[in-house]
Amino acid sequence: MRYFNLLGIFYRFSFLKELEYRVNFLTNVVMSFFWMAWGILSATIFFQHRATVGDWTYNEVLMVIGLFSLFTGVIEAFFRPNVSNIIEQIRDGTFDFVLIKPVNAQFLASLRLIVVWRLFDIFAGLAIIVYALKQLSLVPTLAQVFTFAAMLALGAVMVYSLWLVMVTLAFWFIKIDNLAELFGVVYDAGRFPISVYRGWLRALLTFVIPIAFITTIPAAVLLGRLENVDLAWGVTLAALLFLISNRFWNFAIRNYSSASS
């Protein structure tokens, strides 16, 4: 409860901060819109040549694109600002102010900032999903909607964990401010249903860097394509990733405290 309270105060604080830079609002919204249009347009190129991509029809792929945009919003609004902030703090030494606060350092460091404007991507993503469902004349059942929401939550936990691992690497490689960009490359794979990829690449994207759980599987839930195995595996994977990332973080903090001056 206390931590929810704190989140409220943090988000109020960063919202006020964002208001200082009004141009960012316009830029962010315009660019979100452009990238989304770009994503949809580039998908249409493939459908010019084939009726399905990885066994998914155009409108089904549209759902995947909607989810991609939604999670882009989650990442850009909630995760990226904190990552940049932590890396900067480690570099200039103000990270000490995080460690000296009587609050869980991981919580404080990884959830403190939010870029409000990027929530636009989340709404836009939802709009695309609704549009695609309409085109497919699908009305998801209540159970499907609940499962969908659960998958989104799992996806968010997974992405959070992956980002945390990357931030944590910054404790050793202070000069790497582009580490987070590496995630972007793999994340781009989420623009398409996972069935497009084959062999080890699909395994990698399902089990190690579970991009499949972020876009393909939630879409599959609404399309009635989900198997129960996916859900069970999703819960396990999310828990596992969270645990690993948390352990890694604690290890890094301990190392930071014993190896620096």
Add this chain to the structure above:
Amino acid sequence: MPGISRFDMLKKYLALIRRGLGLILEYRVGMIIWMLTGAFPLIMLAVWLSLAQDGPIGSYSAGDFVSYYLLALYLRMMTAVWVAWELDNDIRHGELSIKLLHPLNPIHEYISFNLADKIFRFVLTTPLVVLVALLVPGVHYALNPLNLVLFVLATAVAWYLRYVTQYTVGLLAFWISQATTLQDIIWMFFLFLGGTIAPLELLPDAVRAVATYLPFRFMMSFPIEIMLGRLSNTDLLIGFALCAGWLALFHLISIFVWRRGLRSFSAYGA
């Protein structure tokens, strides 16, 4: 530059590139990560390959796609440019003022660092690309001495076109705060019309007809087309003529923008 002999300039470049290489080796992990972030064409390859399972698309078989995207990846590595962000940063944080104190146009400092990066990337990636080309079945190029020379030439043009356009956009930071956003928008067009999303041939006819003449093609697609042996002599001639035209145009624009920018920069004295 009057008063400076070409030999002096060369010596300066060598010194700058040497320093650049030192920096790159110092930041090696970051530089390699940066290289890896250019892997986006591989995703496109995966998607096209899944489509090409049921037979060739247009004139592209699965092997053609691999050949195409292997070079696309290589070109993206060898023409990587980020000068818009450097300039934007330097102009807004006043670091350009320091660079302006050096008796050398700052562009040479930016370019030489980029060239050092290219040397680093060349050494690291070329053997890998050759290895993949030799080992993966179905990869084939129109390998002959002339094509190789033309490929190198076209790649250099691609690099310079990307460099000079980004440089010009970066200079806009003299006047606007969102220069890099503009660069992002140009990047979207580049991905589409330069041959990253799809080989130009697979774009809708109307789009392709225009894209053939736009500068984006010469930033990426053109050298690949040469190596795939898909261009007739006439195509080559027209292509290189267009290269020369775009190059000259952007080069002149960049000089113009630099002069104007510098004037307004010194006017408000940042």
Add this chain to the structure above:
Amino acid sequence: MSQISVEHLKKYYQVHQKEPGFTGSLKSFVRRKYTDVKAVDDLSFSIVAGEIVGFLGPNGAGKTTTLKVLSGLLYPTSGAVRVLNFIPQERRAEYLKQITLVMGQKQQLSWDLPALETFLVNQAIYEIPHTQFKSTLDELTQLLELAPLLKKQVRKLSLGERMKCELAAALLHRPKVLFLDEPTIGLDVTMQTKIRQFIGEYNRLHGATVILTSHYMADVTALCKRVIVIDHGKLLYDGDLAALSARIAPHKLIKVELSSPLDGHRLEDYGEVIRARGQRFDLLIPRAQTSEVAARMLSELPIADVTIEEPPIEQVITRVFEEAAEARRDAGIKDDADDED
């Protein structure tokens, strides 16, 4: 009853070394060389509640490292550290709520927003009850004259104003122990004095324990009865500031102003003249004979004014470090000062 106790604290860490130039880069690309740096090397002291202790030493002496260990940011390599009966590096919330760390060169306030916004976040983080928050803030506002600053964006404040706000942000939770690392660095003399006065006032009002490092000796002489001097991570002196002067500088300074030129008497007969400006002279007199010499001068010379002073503390401290360096040289230890931030 000591509130802070440090026993045989050692803090070593590794740095990688690179030879300059291209080949150096290439070499370190292949294999990195690491060397041990002894930031703190067997340091022991203890401090009782309510004391203000000055922590002195040249750059890289290990002051900041020690403060970081005390505040729980760094784990000791070895040795025992206890503050308020907590082991700092466990970073228990109950501990962190009772201490604070101010770093003059680093800033916790958000650049873009008024300081008050950061205060509110800190209120939530430290779980400060509303009434207590209000009364503390009122008190700090009064002591530091913050009223006109609180609602201005931090980036629009001057360095000194910013430091005042930093102090307030660090003290909102009424810590019992204050670690202040160069709190006056870069400030002008008036602002230094104000910050200094505030620290003294805060100590008197709340009985807080303060450890202070500063490059400005005036901070130390004004605030600290006791100083701990370290160099190369080792303790050089721990005790009374005045006693340090007495031990290190066997002389006092007599400053005289003559009302008329000298006739026959020579100042050199009384002591070593180290400075002469017109009718004003500074003389070094052996400590034990100061009062006797002063009396003689008063009776024998046409004196308009006379003062007896301790030699400037800067000189004393410099002397301490010189002695330590000589001792190290004699012991054949290589001087391997490493700059630490």
